[in-house]
Amino acid sequence: MVAFVRDNLMLGREIAGVANMAGEKIPTSIIGVLSTIVAERYTHASINALFMYANAPPEIPSGGKPDKVLSWLRNVNTESIHPLAVLGVIIDDFMERDVNAFARSWNDGELDRSATIEAERQKVRDTLEKDGLTYARGGTILKAGSTSTASLEESVKKHGLPTVEIEIRRALEKNRT
Numbered sequence: 001m002v003a004f005v006r007d008n009l010m011l012g013r014e015i016a017g018v019a020n021m022a023g024e025k026i027p028t029s030i031i032g033v034l035s036t037i038v039a040e041r042y043t044h045a046s047i048n049a050l051f052m053y054a055n056a057p058p059e060i061p062s063g064g065k066p067d068k069v070l071s072w073l074r075n076v077n078t079e080s081i082h083p084l085a086v087l088g089v090i091i092d093d094f095m096e097r098d099v100n101a102f103a104r105s106w107n108d109g110e111l112d113r114s115a116t117i118e119a120e121r122q123k124v125r126d127t128l129e130k131d132g133l134t135y136a137r138g139g140t141i142l143k144a145g146s147t148s149t150a151s152l153e154e155s156v157k158k159h160g161l162p163t164v165e166i167e168i169r170r171a172l173e174k175n176r177t
Contacts, residue, residue: 024143026083027131030124031073034090037120039065041094041102047072054089056080084133084141092139095121137162 038047048060051072057079061071076086099114128135132144137160 023081024084025077026073026087027127027133029131030087030127030133031070031077033123033127034073035066035070037094037124038069038090041120044068050090050093054086056086056090088135088139088141091124091135091141092137095124095135096137134166136166142166 038050042050042065044065047065047068051060052058056072057075059075061068061075063071073087076083080086099117102113102117125135128141129144134142134144136142
């Protein structure tokens, strides 16, 4: 448990320059979406490895894969100092992994794997957006309207120019509404 707290504090220092979201909880809607998608695309062992790598609370929930993911994400909300940082690492694996890496989980005769994975990725993006959040390549979750010029500069240094594109799209969308 001491290592968990220490690692969470270190993780908090690493993301502090991107957006001040300490304590921001993972929205219920994204927990629901991920409990389905992660359960379909990962094995029990790979879910365990992914959540441990993301610095989720160390106690592995019991139950089937959807229940495990649901419980673990809820535990992240209650036990982690930076739940959105943990979420970012988990989402990063799914969003950036090559489609063929998910081939092991395909046993339903699906022919167009890339279209299915891209649709699931878009569902994650859309769900985050509905809660005022955006995924940035590299596992960063940004809060809409919270990125100041200084934070944007830090984000560009850390994650590259795609961060600017995300901010521009978010600003344009905000002006439309």
